[in-house]
Amino acid sequence: MRTILKAGVCFLIAITMGLVYMWFLLSFKWSLDDMSTLEKCIGIVYSFAMVPGYYKLTDVMKLR
Secondary structure (H helix, E strand, O other): OHHHHHHHHHHHHHHHHOOOOOHHHOOOOOOOOOOOOHHHHHHHHHEEEHEEEEEHHHOOOOOO
């Protein structure tokens, strides 16, 4: 039961991080001119830090 719960939490974290990534990706596609420089920088940094951040977050939460 605990293994299923851990897998579910990992899945929810991955889905949440993926949705944030998709929001940045679609924002770049649709409204790049309307975005501030800070939003652009955050989107680029997030795209590079998403996967290592996922692994670090699951390690800190002791889900792996």
